[in-house]
Amino acid sequence: MPDSMPDTTDTAADGLAGFVRGRADAWLDAAVPPEFAVVPDGLTARDRQALTYDRLRRAGRAAPPAAELLDDPHALCALLERAAVADPALFHVMLLHYTLALAPILRFGAGQDGLDGPRERLASMGDVGTLLMTEAGRSNSHLSPRTTARYDAGTREFVLTTPDADAAKFPTNTGHPGVAKTAAVYATLVHGGREHGVFVFIAALRGPDGTPAPGVRIIPAPDGSGLPVDYAAVRLDGLRVPYEAWLRDGASIDAAGAFHDPAGGAAQRLTRSMSVGPAVWRAVVAACAAVTRASAGVLAAHSAGRVALGRLAPLRPLTDYRNQREAVLGALASAYALTAVAAHVKDRTASATGDGGGGAWAPWSAVDRDLALFKAAVTVRAEDAVARCRTHSGAPGFAATDRLNAYRGLAHAYRSAGGDNDLILFDTARAMAAGDRYAPPPAAPVPAGADPLDPGVWLGVAADAERRLAARLTDRVATAAAAGADPFTAWNANLSLATAAATAHADRTVLQVVAAAEGSAPPPVRPLLRLFALDWMESRAAVLLNEGAAASGLLDRVWEARRTLADDLPPGRAADLAAALDLPPAITAPASFITA
Known part of the structure; x- marks a missing residue:
């Protein structure tokens, strides 16, 4: 069919x-x-x-x-x-x-004694788990936390300390005074006068009645509207936790006080301590796909049956206007395409290198470069898609409910949370320029005037742009180094190009997943996945033309293909595709107060 x-x-x-x-x-x-x-x-x-x-x-x-x-x-x-x-x-x-x-x-902590209590409190939901990782006063703080853990052999305890306000852990969700909280605290282990890398320690921050533990100071942040949780800064002033609260992952301090760590060094230990990242990135990609689906459902419901009163054609259905029709279809395209990407990352196993490399700006690329890059790509695509849904839902999309604003807030928050997108892109670009487990895609020239609906065309254009950007970046950094520039100077002069090259690599990776899904998706979904690729080409037109990966007239070809694709879709298809998004009734219901 x-x-x-x-x-x-x-x-x-x-x-x-x-x-x-x-x-x-x-x-x-x-x-x-x-x-x-x-x-x-x-x-x-x-x-x-x-x-x-x-x-x-x-x-x-x-x-x-x-x-x-x-x-x-x-x-x-x-x-x-x-x-x-x-x-x-x-x-x-x-x-x-x-x-x-x-x-x-x-x-x-697998196999460690002494963890049954906190594990059971968290697993039973008696305590809520939280994270103390980022520090407020310095950027890239994951690489070298100033919060320290010092071993007291006399009591077999670790003493956790934030030395000043700049080392306070923020943001954390610890502000509510009535919720028991147990935290995973990332701290630099200092022993025998040396730093031994970043480890995780489990600490009860608030008891059953919400009272902070001795040595814990919690400073609630002002109320915010982006993600309405109980943000707070946490300072630790000699918080004592037992030896068993050290999630040592094979490391130990023996009876003589000697430190042992099979990881092999501080850089390798950091990579291992951050290796929980893949579960976070899968979840963020999946959640971004989900809120994109919900936003598309909201826009489709808003548009269905609505008429416009413009003087060109009073009482014409709103979706007869191409801008609204293509906005609805574009939202559905993003929803289904990101759903395909989410399915891909759920099936993908982590590939931590364990060598401590690949993280000049942040540790994430050393943990799993590809999953981190998927997270960076999808959060941006989701935020853009949700923002367009909000815009095309008019005033009701902004004022009648806070749902679209909340979805946009989630996607926007995770551009920084879970690993800052810019830092992920910088480290990806650095690996590309160094040829570190990276090879440019092979040349596959796309003829001028080729059909942009052909998956071979999307992938060819994306690969060509990536290859050209990667080559230019590699040449510029090498030239700077040959001229005597130190690494900071060489890279600092080329961060815009680095971002463009890594973004092109992320784009091609996403488009490969979408192209693979296009070949096996249910027939009603396939035109949407092609539409997603058209929207990608439009959004990247400046880079594609600048790099010579596409010929002049690209936008005219994209716009014509999109008109053709939209015209070929039956009028009821958008409603069927929106209905399949499996959303709770409250998500797409009209504003109830209007009819109250």
Whole structure:
């Protein structure tokens, strides 16, 4: 059946649903029920945060055990996707709890005695897990935290200290005074007068009644609206934790006081301590795909049945206007394309090198360059897609509900959270220029005037741009080094080019996934995946033309192809594609106060 023909059979509907949901887990409806998509009016900031934590506990107790979730990327991502669509704040605290508090205990503390208590409190949702990693006063603080852990042999304890306000851990979700919190604290282990790298320590920050532990000072941040959680800075003033709270991952301090670490050095230890990253990046990619689906559903519902009163054609359906019709289809295209990327990363195993290399700006590329790069690419694409949905939903999209603003806030927040996108791109570019586990794509010239709907054309253009940018970057950095420039000077002069080269590499990687999905997706989805590629070409036209990867007239060809594709889609196809996104009724319901 040609892609442009309508297909309303049950088989087609099942195919669309399967493409969106992947594996269906029966427990999801109990863990994140539709009611979680509604937040009552009139709550104070603290009430709103308390509701989020109550829902986190309910979700955790209805979901499979934490250890099972963390061993099953599909199940964990399904839970986090559902949370993101219902409430981005719930997604954020849930991600921290599972992947950045519980996961280190299970990964680094396997077989250690003394961890049963915190592990059980977190797994049972008695305590909420949080993360103390980033420090407020210095950039790139993951590479060398000033928070220290010093071993006291007399008491067999570690003493955790933030030496000043610049070393305070921020942001953290520790501000609510009534929620028990257990933290994974990233600190530099100092012993025998030497620094031995970054390790994770488990510390109870707030007790069952919310009272901070001795040696813990929590400074709540002002209320914010981006992701409404209980942000706070945390300072540690001689916080004592037992030896068993050190997630030592094979390292030890023996009875004679000698330090041993099989990782082989501080750089390698940092990479291992940050190796929880892949679970975070999979979840962020999945959540960004989910909020893009929800945003597309909101825009489709807003546009359906709406008429325009413009004087050119009063009472014409809004989607008869190409700008709105193409906005709806473009949103659906982003939703389905990012869903394909999310499915890909859920199936992809981590590939940590363990060599400590690849991280001049941040540790993430040394952990898993490709997953970090997927995260950087998808957060930007999701934020752009959600922003367009908000714009094309008019005033109701901004004022009648905060949902689209919240989705955009989530995608925007994770451009920095989970590893800053710019730093990921810089380290990716550095590896490209050094040929560190990177080879430029082979040449595959695209003839002038080639059909931009052909996947071979998208990939050829993307590969050509990447190859040219990588070559220019490599040459510039090498030339600067040959002229005697130190690494900082050589790279600092070329950060814009480095960003463009790494972004081109990320684009090609994403487009390869989308092209592979286009060949096997249900027929109704295939035109959308081609539309996603057209939108990519339009968004990157300046770079493609600047690098000579596309001929003049590119935008005219893209616009013509998009018009043709949109005209070939049956009028009811957008509604069918939106219906398959599996959204709670509250997400796409009209503003209820209007009819109250």
